[in-house]
Each structure stands twice: as structure tokens, then as C-alpha cells.
Amino acid sequence: MALCSVIGEALIIESGRRQSNDQVTRTISTFCAFRKLTFAGMAYLSSVLIMIMPKQQLFLMCSVIPLVVLMSAFFIVENEDCRQLSVKEQWSKLFNFIKKPEIKRPSTFLFISMLVPSAGTALFYFMTEELHFDPELFGRFAAIQAFASLIGVYLYAYIFRECSIRKLYVWTTVFVSICCMLSIVLVKRWNLMLGIPDTAFVITDSSLLQLVGEINSLPIFIMATRLCPPGIESSMYSFLWTAQFLGLDVSTYISSLLTHAFGIGARHFEGLVHLIVFCAVAHVIPIFFVNLLPESIPKTPEDDESDTKPCLQDGG
Numbered sequence: 001m002a003l004c005s006v007i008g009e010a011l012i013i014e015s016g017r018r019q020s021n022d023q024v025t026r027t028i029s030t031f032c033a034f035r036k037l038t039f040a041g042m043a044y045l046s047s048v049l050i051m052i053m054p055k056q057q058l059f060l061m062c063s064v065i066p067l068v069v070l071m072s073a074f075f076i077v078e079n080e081d082c083r084q085l086s087v088k089e090q091w092s093k094l095f096n097f098i099k100k101p102e103i104k105r106p107s108t109f110l111f112i113s114m115l116v117p118s119a120g121t122a123l124f125y126f127m128t129e130e131l132h133f134d135p136e137l138f139g140r141f142a143a144i145q146a147f148a149s150l151i152g153v154y155l156y157a158y159i160f161r162e163c164s165i166r167k168l169y170v171w172t173t174v175f176v177s178i179c180c181m182l183s184i185v186l187v188k189r190w191n192l193m194l195g196i197p198d199t200a201f202v203i204t205d206s207s208l209l210q211l212v213g214e215i216n217s218l219p220i221f222i223m224a225t226r227l228c229p230p231g232i233e234s235s236m237y238s239f240l241w242t243a244q245f246l247g248l249d250v251s252t253y254i255s256s257l258l259t260h261a262f263g264i265g266a267r268h269f270e271g272l273v274h275l276i277v278f279c280a281v282a283h284v285i286p287i288f289f290v291n292l293l294p295e296s297i298p299k300t301p302e303d304d305e306s307d308t309k310p311c312l313q314d315g316g
Contacts, residue, residue: 047139114247
């Protein structure tokens, strides 16, 4: 499925090569919207089915989805390139692309922003062990978060696309830090004193974080789309995802060490509030590296001097 996702992203880049910034933003937003809607439906459906179906039948049913993807591949219309790049040429183009300051600096920033530790795992155990949330409820959370991401996509596409990328990131990061602090209300059970159910509070908090996170990440991917030369579309998106997930992996280890340092266990949550405060403050750290981001997205796609360019223009 990851391979299919990368191919889909490459097709989006190809379709947006001759489009304006507004058109590219709408194209990528539409692609993200369909992906988020699909994820929302599947997340909730999976959480329900796992409670009413035997696991063997559930796996058999899930095996049908790759077959549907296989059949849909025959309906993709592709331009035939008159010259195929060798593996060496593709690697050379990718490295030259990565070395560009317009890509290297935002990619570095993307990696740094992903390094921020999170109290998410500790909060998950708190919700299962202390609040006794069931799988269906977590599926509902995932579905609503996907819808929140969808709203974030369209907010950026229609409201924030003309904003300065740096200013947008600074203000959204401060907002995320404040939202992270709200988890203290849940841990201390203050929400019940205010008459707010646990589920409603968690859904609101997590949805806001998901919405803002989507607004933060879209400008970098749109900018990379504008600068990507022909022939390495899939590799470019794979590189950006690699930078993001590598940062997330390191963040997971940092979060685990912090969870242990604050004495949090499966049934011991005395240090959870301190962990939440630490992680919320840490969310502000990437702001000090915001100069790695450009002020705005480039207006025109990067010119490419390779002899593959006329092939892509003429479709063969």
C-alpha cells in the first residue's frame, strides 16, 4: 500500500507540473481529501468489525482491497517517455535535487519538527487503563481525526495558502503547544468538574492537533512539488516521507526515555502531568529553526535541463 501511495503522489506531481500555485494547491488538497476520507471510513469500520467478526474472516476481507487496487491500475493513463532514466541517472538527479537549498533546508526543518517528543503513548495507556476506552472508541477517534485533517487541508487550500509559511508555522506551533497542555485537564479529571465527558474532550483535543498538523505539513510538500524535476517524482516524495518518519522514529525513542524518566508505567501515571508539560514546551523548539523555511512557495516549477523534458511534455 505504501508503494501505491508513492505512485499516486508521483501522478499528482506530473499532473501539476504545468499548473499555477493555486491549481497545484487544489490538486494536492483534493488528493489528500480523498485519502483522508478513505482512512476515516476504514479506521472506524475496522474498529467495529474487529469486535463482531472472527479475526480470520477479517483478514480475508481485507485481502480484497489490494485486488481492487490491482484492477484500478489498468485504468491509469500514463504518458510514454521516449527515454527511460537509468538507476544511476535517477540517483544523480535525486541527489542534485536534495542538495538544492530550497529542498535541503525545509527537509531539515521537517526532520527537526518531527523530533519533538510526545506524551501520546503514555496518554493511550491512561485512556485504556484508567478511562477504560474500548477499540470501537479508538476507531471513532481515528475517523474523526481524519475528518479534522480533511478540514485542515481545505483551510490551507482556501484560506492560508497566501500566508507567509514562516508566520503560519510559528502561530500554529504555539497553538499546538497550548492544545497539548489541555491533556492535563483530562488527566486531572477537571473536565468532569466542567461537565465535559472524557470522550468529547479527547475527540476535541486530538482533532485540533490533527487539523493544525495538516496545515503545517502541506506547504512543504506543495513547494517540493513545484521544484521537482521530471523523472524522480516518486523518489522525491519518498525522500520527504523518509525524513518525516525518521524524525518520528527518533521522537518515539526520546518519548520512551522521557516516559521512563518520569516514572510512568502501565498503571502508574503520577508523572504524566509533568511529561505533558515537558512535551508541550518542547513543541515550541522548532520555532527557533523556522528560518530554514522559505517565506512563500515558488511561483513556477523548477526548470529541468534533462532530455526527458520534451518527452513528458509531448507524451511520447
